[in-house]
Amino acid sequence: MPITTLFIDRDGVINQDSPDYIKTAEAFHFLPRSPEAFALMKAHRLSGMVITNQSIIGRGWVTEETLTAIFKKMVTGIEEAGGHVDDIFFCPHTPDDDCACRKPKPGLIMEACRTHGIDPADSVMRSAMV
Numbered sequence: 001m002p003i004t005t006l007f008i009d010r011d012g013v014i015n016q017d018s019p020d021y022i023k024t025a026e027a028f029h030f031l032p033r034s035p036e037a038f039a040l041m042k043a044h045r046l047s048g049m050v051i052t053n054q055s056i057i058g059r060g061w062v063t064e065e066t067l068t069a070i071f072k073k074m075v076t077g078i079e080e081a082g083g084h085v086d087d088i089f090f091c092p093h094t095p096d097d098d099c100a101c102r103k104p105k106p107g108l109i110m111e112a113c114r115t116h117g118i119d120p121a122d123s124v125m126r127s128a129m130v
């Protein structure tokens, strides 16, 4: 089967990462050409799903409402470039929580595959270089 789905990390792949974390929509800045990459994926009929660790929730630094506003800015920018975000999955936990979904554990990807009926063999993941 051909690849149908790209799982894409957020910070450092879609937007500039920051040592201070991305705590507001104002602090979210696209990396060059990343919204256009989503348009190319759409043109090639590839689903694009964002898979991201957001421990800022578990640490109590940011509310889910603020995280939603940050995601909204991301989705809006991608759609304005002609792209589409098929879904967003995030881990809200801290490393100390030892959850099953914090990358590099596969929990978020497995959840996305279950939710959307994706065979993991038909997907690839693009992570930030860390």
Ligand SMILES: [Zn+2]
Residues within 6 Å of the ligand: 091, 092, 093, 099, 100, 101, 102
């Ligand atoms: Zn988690």
